[in-house]
Structure formats: structure tokens, C-alpha cells
């Protein structure tokens with residue numbers, strides 16, 4: 001039975017099926033041939049060195065920004081992830097954040113629970129129809145977000161490294177997309193190439209009527225610049241599912257009534273997490289049986 005290393009605790013619906021065909025280890029050693037990590041988990045050089053016979057890293061998530069891909073390629077370590085099965089759930093959460101921020105729904109719910117209604121109506125919010133959503137990273141999730149927001153009457157524009165065969169307006173400068181957008185929605189991968197892509201200049205371009213939505217990775221947004229923009233009122237608000245230093249959320253964001261904060265729940269449904277777990281197991285099984293990987297990254 002191949003030995004699989006789990007550096008962090010993973011749910012039983014993943015470890016159960018893994019245990020059926022593998023030996024699971026909680027400590028690194030030369031016995032280990034496979035490793036399972038959650039999306040975004042940072043695989044350090046020291047960790048790789050402690051696993052001299054590692055053959056495959058199976059990421060329980062679509063984002064593999066924590067895995068040093070070129071180093072893995074050098075060592076001949078295969079990497080897999082869990083694309084597609086989580087796309088719709090994450091797009092739903094992005095849409096929820098657009099609705100929650102535009103209609104001020106979290107505050108409206110707190111207002112009702114606080115029995116404030118008899119003292120007067122809840123303040124007016126903002127409509128979605130006719131507004132523009134600028135999507136940063138029009139991939140699987142970005143496209144699913146676009147479909148949903150079109151149904152809510154928004155126009156779609158996007159930024160990426162190259163234009164795609166879609167009908168939405170393409171911007172090759174992020175500040176220009178931000179200037180055009182009422183909602184700037186981050187859906188690109190994390191990692192060094194996108195670190196702090198959303199900086200003070202982009203937030204200034206988004207402007208005082210603009211809202212930032214981030215369902216991608218916390219690293220893509222300069223959180224210090226975001227806090228400053230919210231405090232100064234240079235953007236209207238933000239809806240966030242991800243943060244730079246998860247699970248810690250900056251106190252300034254928690255204190256702000258201009259933001260909606262979710263605890264990284266983009267793919268957090270029974271259905272999706274089970275489908276992700278199944279892909280993790282299928283990739284490992286395929287590797288150890290010398291069959292083609294289901295969803296290889298490299």
C-alpha cells in the first residue's frame with residue numbers, strides 16, 4: 001500500500017476513502033509517495049526535502065498557488081487539483097456577495113433581528129440592473145459568475161492576460177477595467193504573479209461608487225490598501241470570502257460597516273466537497289495504478 005502524507009487534518013469523507021487503499025501518515029518520512037494538501041496550502045522547500053520519495057501532490061482544491069510547480073517538475077513530482085466540480089458553488093458565493101453588498105443585506109438582517117424596524121424603515125440600497133461587473137480572471141469560475149450576473153441585468157467586462165472568444169468587453173489594463181466597473185470581481189489564481197494585483201491605484205480607479213468582490217485568494221488584494229480605501233470612502237464597499245492571513249481577518253475589516261465578510265466558504269457545500277474528495281482519491285489511485293491522471297496540473 002503506498003503511504004500518503006497528510007500535513008493537515010482533512011475531513012473524514014476524504015480520509016475514509018483514502019485509508020481504504022493507502023497507508024496514511026501524519027509525519028514526513030522516506031516512505032511517503034503521495035501527499036494531500038488543501039487548496040492554498042504552502043508546500044515549502046523544507047517540506048519537499050523531508051519527502052525524498054514523493055511522487056505526487058494531490059491538492060484538495062482548484063487553486064494550487066501554494067505548490068512550487070517548477071520545483072515539482074524538476075523533481076518529477078506530479079501535481080493534481082480539483083477543477084470544475086466547485087465552479088458553480090464559488091460563482092454562487094460571488095453572486096451572493098454582489099447581492100449582499102449592493103442591497104446591504106447583512107446589515108438589513110441585523111437590523112431586523114435588533115428589532116429596529118418599528119423605529120423606521122431600513123435605508124435604501126443600490127440596484128443591480130444596468131451596472132457593470134468587471135471580472136479579473138475570466139476562467140471557469142469567472143465565466144460562471146458572468147452568466148449569473150447577466151441574469152441580474154449587469155453588463156460584463158473582464159481583465160486577463162489575453163482576450164478570449166467571448167462577447168464581453170476586454171481590458172488589458174486593470175485600472176481601466178476598474179474605472180468602468182461598479183463591481184470589480186476577483187476570480188484569478190493566487191500566487192506571486194497576481195500578488196497585490198488589486199492595489200491602491202486600482203481601488204482609486206474603482207471609485208467611490210465601486211465595490212470590490214474577492215472570491216479568489218487573499219494574496220491578490222493589498223488588504224492595507226483596501227482598508228485605507230474603505231476608511232477614506234474612496235470605494236463604496238467590499239465583499240470578501242478570502243483574506244491575506246486566513247483564518248485571521250484584520251480588525252479594521254471586522255469593524256467596517258462597508259464590508260461583507262465570509263469565512264472562505266466558496267466551495268463549502270456537502271455536494272462539492274464530496275466531489276472534490278472523490279477527485280483527490282481518483283487522481284492518487286490513477287497515479288499508483290499507472291493510469292492517466294484525472295485532473296493533472298503537471
Ligand code: NAP
Pocket residue numbers: 062063064083084086090136137138139140141142159160161162163187188189190193194215216217241242264265266267268
Ligand atoms: P481558471 O479556470 O484557471 O481561471 C483563472 C483565470 O484567471 C483564467 O481565465 C486566467 O486567464 C486568469 N489569470 C491567470 N493569471 C492571471 C493574471 N496574472 N492576471 C489576470 N488574470 C489571470 O481557474 P478557476 O477554476 O476559475 O479558479 C480561479 C481561482 O479561484 C482559483 O485559482 C482559486 O484560487 C480561487 N478559488 C476560490 C475558492 C473559494 O472558496 N473562495 C474556491 C475555488 C477557487 P488568462 O490565462 O487569460 O490570463
